[in-house]
Amino acid sequence: MYSQITANKRKTWFLILIFTFVIVGLGWVIGEYTGTGNAGLIVAVMIATLMNLIGWFHGDKVALATSGAKPIQKQDNPRLYRMDENLAITAGMQTPKVYVINDPAGNAFATGRDPAHASIAVTTGLMDMLDDQELQGVLSHELSHVKNYDIRVMTIVIVLVGVILLLSDMLMRSMFWGGRDSDNKGAGILLIVGLVLAILSPLFAELIKLAVSRSREYLADADGALLTRYPEGLARALEKIAGQDRPLKRANHATAHLFLANPFDPHVTKKFEHLFSTHPPIEARIAKLRSML
Secondary structure (H helix, E strand, O other): OHHHHHHHHHHHHHHHHHHHHHHHHHHHHHHHHHOOOOHHHHHHHHHHHHHHHHHHHHHHHHHHHHOOEEEOOOOOOHHHHHHHHHHHHHHOOOOOEEEEEOOOOOOEEEEOOOHHHOEEEEEHHHHHHOOHHHHHHHHHHHHHHHHOOHHHHHHHHHHHHHHHHHHHHHHHHHHHHOOOOOOOHHHHHHHHHHHHHHHHHHHHHHHHHHHHHHHHHHHHHHHHHHHHOOHHHHHHHHHHHHHOOOOOOOOOOOOHHHEOOOOOOOOOOOHHHHOOOOOOOHHHHHHHHHHOO
16 A cells, blocks of 8 residues: 555656756747747746746636535534544544535545645535545545645646646747747757747647556545555545436536546546546556555
8 A cells, every 4th residue: 555655756756857848848948949948938937837827826726616515523424423523533643624516426626735634525426426434535535635645746736737838839839930040050940949849849748647546546546545444445435426327517627637537427438538538547546446455
């Protein structure tokens, strides 16, 4: 179990390192092609960072509002509230605020930039379909996202994706308007390299972002199982979620990566689709959890 957690953390930071190399490569090509040095790279980083700082401080409120989540107190749902409190105490962290989404589809998500500003939202459908051990497994998974600063990690990744998109756009524009002297042999090579990077980098960046998201799901599964000492609880919960045949009513692509399972279709089966999914195959997650028993 501990080796799996370490491997997932290592994979996440390896993917972020690849992001960094892509950004540096794009910045270098733009600087060489336009003769402006690192100015383009610096401007892109500043713009993307500024845009995402807004999301950093207000993203949790947006995610909760768009999903229709409503805050509750202990008297509103003692079962859910006590579980949240007890698991937070066990994890040695501040108790996240509890929200409920009135939706028959079973799902949940955590949001917040750090444990002091964290919230957990659970659908009414999830509470209806799960027993206490299964619901504890789901809450432990969400608490692990908070404890592992997964929202922070994904914010960094989204900033990097934004930088790559901006640099790709700048590169395409510079090629359209012309850069170095076209008679220069080196300029022709740069043009080919730049064109390939400008076309493929956005797709490559999106695939890496999704891979990081999937990696954090595996990590939260493992950490959640470690917290409850009962991996079977979360495994059974995921089985029930995979067996349902209804998407979340207020699902949207901007917040899909936050949820326990894909809110559009938790049961993705086609191999090619996994590359473009925010979540790993649910069967693979269940198998990994049961291998911990």
